Amino acid sequence: MTQKPRPAPVGRFLTTNVGAGDVFTREDLTAEQKLFGGTAAEFMRREVLPNAGRLYARDWPFTRELLRKAGELDLLRLEIPEAYGGLGLDKASAAYVFEQIGINPSFGGSIGAHTGIGTMPLLCFGNAAQKAKYLSRLASGELIGAYALTEPGSGSDALAAKTTAVRDGDHYVLNGRKMWITNGGFADLFTIFAKVDGSQFTGFLVERSMGVVSGPDEHKLGLDGSSTTELILDDVRVPADNVLGAVGGGHKVAFNTLNLGRVKLGPRNLACAKFALGNAARYARERKQFGKSIGEFGMIKHKLAEMSLRIFVGEAMVYRTLGEVDHALSAVDPADAAAVLAAIEPFAVECSLNKVASSEILAYVVDEALQVYGGNGYSREFPAERPYRDARITRIYEGTNEINRLIIATRILRAGIPAEIATGGTGDRAVAIAAKRLAVTMLAGAAEAHGERVAEHQEVLAHIANVIIDGYAIESAVARSEKLADARAGGAALAADMTAVFTADAADRIVAAAKQVGHALGDHGAATRERAAAVAHPGMDTVAARRRIAEAVLAAGEHPL
Incomplete structure (x- = not known):
């Protein structure tokens, strides 16, 4: 897997520097963008939080009723394009809405599964007839959606699914089991994945009325106010018109x-x-x-x-x-x-x-x-x-x-190791830039050391992913705090303290990870070991800064920014 560095759209944040004017922050949300967030917050205060006990008692008809009410408030159609009867909100606006809903994770899981993995496959891969049949009913809450990928024998290795789909005239007959299905106890429409002809991994839109049977609700460690069940598929007949995307395109x-x-x-x-x-x-x-x-x-x-x-x-x-x-x-x-x-x-x-x-x-x-x-x-x-x-x-x-740590490193390697970014920056920004340069060096060293078998060296890839995460985190925090300072906004000094403390600690983590990778790569790790020194933080009084942050938290009785 040895490659020449080149710019790549995947992981492009490693190749560019961003300043305060280049990033969107939570403070940039407009009053209009926050409008539906206010609606969601009021809905949670009035309808969900006072009745949370009914969720924890597994009163699924009540959960359905809450979802229907959310539909009446347009909270289920936020990201659906206007052409399909939705609001067509941007992702940041929708995120702010789900911040408000997220304070109850059980209901947040139910509505998130419905609007996200329960609706997005249809929205992104469904044909015109499928969208006409189902999308408006999902957006209103008439139908509740769910997503069925995981099986008893295939969790992270989703493509190892055993569920089968056999063509029978103008239908497919599905047989198999699915596990850990959010909304499984009461959903009406499932996106289910099965293998056609034993190998073609394919998505299907399957109505409960076609023969889907839910197992009992799982007794979970948490999220006990959301329904999570097994799905049992015994000779479930699904119209061929309900294939989602192309046969064999389920991945x-x-x-x-x-x-x-x-x-x-x-x-x-x-x-x-x-x-x-x-x-x-x-x-x-x-x-x-x-x-x-x-x-x-x-x-x-x-x-x-x-x-x-x-x-x-x-x-x-x-x-x-x-x-x-x-x-x-x-x-x-x-x-x-x-x-x-x-x-x-x-x-x-x-x-x-x-x-x-x-x-x-x-x-x-x-x-x-x-x-x-x-x-x-x-x-x-x-x-x-x-x-x-x-x-x-x-x-x-x-x-x-x-799995996500492996995705971070391997997706960048597959796209091509990014060209190194320019040097520069001072203070915390310099640490972020040095971390990104270090990540590129680590990726190159891993590719040189292990070639096509680099994916087998998961410990190394995980360390590299951690460096990438911390580098992105530092740079994002620096840009946000600088933006607050430029706007002379309240909380700018507090944001600067938060950024400085995080950067000091993250720099230590980055150097520690680089040392481990540098030694693991042997001769191919020399550049990593050398470049790690550039990330070193000069140090600061983090105790005093944390005390200032804590005083703000205590005074506010909550997160102060």
């Missing part, structure tokens, strides 16, 4: 759908993180030990600050990517599904790195939030344990974080 449907879903998980994950941080901050103000609020203790301040700064960085990453996707989509006809997919496909790496980063930020936040509660956090009478349980799945679904 395009499956993987493009997951690609779209990964970046959209970011706002939901970060909304959950902010919810958990808010609870922890208010508890830290109120809980007294040793004669003072526990929020006055340094180690609690450290936790609150770290939770908040990671959320800040995660938002910078997600909205940067969404802004770039929206910019790419602005050049194509939203009703031209092929053009839309072609515009989004080069962002596969960013989609994966945002999925990994946002889920691991959430994992950190809910863990530390529970720790702030101490023993009370372990009790179901306090609000820390449910987010802790709910968050665990986010590192598994939409492709495990291990």
Whole structure:
């Protein structure tokens, strides 16, 4: 796999430097873009949160009713083009809506599965007749959608599916089992993948009335207010007209759908993180030990600050990517599904790195939030344990974080190792640029060392992916904080503290990863070992900066930016 460096559309962020004026940030959302977010927030306050107990009691008719009400508020048609009766909102606006919905992960999972993986395959790959038959009914909530890819014997290796589809006249007969299907207990329309003639992986639009049977709901660690079941397919007859895309083209449907879903998980994950941080901050103000609020203790301040700064960085990453996707989509006809997919496909790496980063930020936040509660956090009478349980799945679904790390590195290698970016920058920006240069060097060294078998060296690729993630994170945070400073916005000093602390810690992680890769590559790792020194951070008083951040969190009783 030895290649000459060349510019590549995939991973192009490694080849370009971005400044404050080049990125979209959460602060750039207009009042118009926030309009439907306000509608969603009010819907959650009035309809969902007061009745969450019914979700956890598995009252699926109630969940369906909530989804129908969401449809009446147009919350199910946000990203459907106007040509098909949708609102045609941009990705950033839709993300802001799902931030509001994400504060209840169970309902967020139900509505997210419906509007995302339950609707997007039809929208992107369906023909005119299929869209006319189903799309408006999904957009209204009359039909609830679900996505059935995983099987008992094929999780990450989706193409190893055993479900079969045999042609019988003008129908296909499907037989097999699907696992871990969100909305499986009550959905009406399933995107199901099966193999035609034993090898042609194909997507089908399958109505429940065609013979789909749901197994009992799984007893899960978390998300116990969403339905997750097995699907049983015994001689299910599906009209040939319901083949989604081309026979044998199911991999395009499956993987493009997951690609779209990964970046959209970011706002939901970060909304959950902010919810958990808010609870922890208010508890830290109120809980007294040793004669003072526990929020006055340094180690609690450290936790609150770290939770908040990671959320800040995660938002910078997600909205940067969404802004770039929206910019790419602005050049194509939203009703031209092929053009839309072609515009989004080069962002596969960013989609994966945002999925990994946002889920691991959430994992950190809910863990530390529970720790702030101490023993009370372990009790179901306090609000820390449910987010802790709910968050665990986010590192598994939409492709495990291990798979996504491999995607980050291998997609760039397949596209061609990017040409190195120019040197430059000062302060934290210089660290970001050095990290990107280092990532390119590591990719080249891995390709030279292992050639066509580089994909077998997963530990090396995972380290490289971590460097790429941290480099993207630093650069995104720097651009966001600079943009706040340029606008003389409130919170600019706090954002600068958050960016500086994150960069200092990330630089240490990057250097550590580079050292491991450099030694693992032997003679081919010399350049990696040499270039790692350029990432070294000069150091700063992170204790004082974290205390300033923590004071802002405690004063606000929530994430302060």
